[in-house]
Amino acid sequence: MSEPQGINPNIPHSARVYDYWLGGKDNFEADRRVAEATMAAVPGVRESARNNRAFLGRAVRHLAQLGIRQFLDLGTGIPTQGNVHEVAQAEAPESRIVYVDNDPIVMAHARALLTGTREGKTAYIEADVRDPRSVLDHPEVRETLDFTQPIALMMVAILMHIPDQDDPAGIVKAFADALPAGSYLVLSHLTLDLVPKQIADDYLAATRSQAMHRTPRTGAQIARYFDGFDVIEPGLVGVSQWRETPLFPDTATWMYGGAGRKR
Template identity: 45%
Template sequence: MTGQAPLEIDTSKPHPARMYDWFLGGKDNYPVDEELGKQLLALDPRVPTLARVNRAFMHRATRWLARNGVRQFLDIGTGIPTEPNLHQVAQQVAPDARVVYCDNDPIVLAHAAALLRSTPEGVTEYLQADARDPAAILDKAGKVLDFDRPVALSLVALLHFVSDEDGAYELVERLMAVLAPGSYLMISHASGEFDEEKAATATEMYRRRGLTMALRGREEIARFFDGLELVEPGVSMVPDWKPELGEAVPVEGDQRLPGYAGVARKP
């Protein structure tokens, strides 16, 4: 296993990976995660559905990428394992696929064994690093992946936790600059443009707990794909990205879930 030694788990404030786990019905979270999760749920009952919809998008996009010849995946902001994981989807299509997972939450490291069950032909690896440190990620991932060959970079439900001030756009540019032509970028991202008042309230909830929430609009999310060739249907609402490639997630009430997704190719 690549990466640093396990860190002490901080249960004094929520962590996005553990909150995501709570929204998905998992048990690898703490009261502080559940507390904020319940507050967000009271603000917008669709949040758990959005988490499931993001997960389903990852499955569809990974399946599409593997069917279109991608054999290497770098998944940053992995989160706590929830089957099927990215490597299981990719290796079901291409048993020789190589997958590197990256997250900064020690609880994900504790579950890394679940992420490392690869096909005999393929490889899965886990490294512990912060998304805001692309140099460290690339250095460690480069020991497993061949950056002279195409890689799919997965940033699913991650970038809304990285502010412009923390260099969200520069982070994506830095990562994609190293990847070979023919590589892909896959992103899903929560948006605040459908209800600005709710978005401002959610952002303030995170801020009070020392967390970042950057709910961008569609045009701001599309900026992450600058210089890349978008795959149809372009930057779309998350459930609308190639729904035929996976099972639909039931959505009650307002169908306009506050998020966008897209996949693009590096020319």
């Protein structure tokens, strides 16, 4: 891909590494080097990324079938197939979606590629999820979403990029407190719980020197993000086990996924 203005192609970025694992083309050589190095050291990481993407689609479809018509997608990532609005509006064309990311290249691609139905609305804002008020008070968010009606808060593979010192639990709570009862939280998160210790150690060694920050967390830590929510079946599980057979057989399960309904 060509180098967009203001983007340093020599610094790898998690969204572009993820795009590479998903088979996308919106990545640079630095991203590909990190992606390939991680794949070499960590068995099944690309399959896990693809299963995580499939989990997002299944979760959106399930909530749309339950009657949810509004989605706030935090940490959108570079658009690929099966985006939130595509899945939601295929079930209910009137669905309304807001995408949020703090990467200019992600937003440039989103605005160019993510077009919704005439009946619904699809909006995109550039903001940092670590500052919830900058998202919740944004005019586009307030114009697109009705905060008196249930909203699905999508935090898929985003919290693992937020270190403990930035208080990820506090960030989740700030967003959750703004949602009415009957809303949903959908999240997935990197974990080392579900892989053998040697593979976990190899992962930590492989990623320690990388420029991108990821924090694996335990199931117990991730479950606390659902405080105030009733987790729906099948609970907090490996993403490939959430409600359907995985598209890609797991060599190792690196991601927990789950959804909960706000009380």
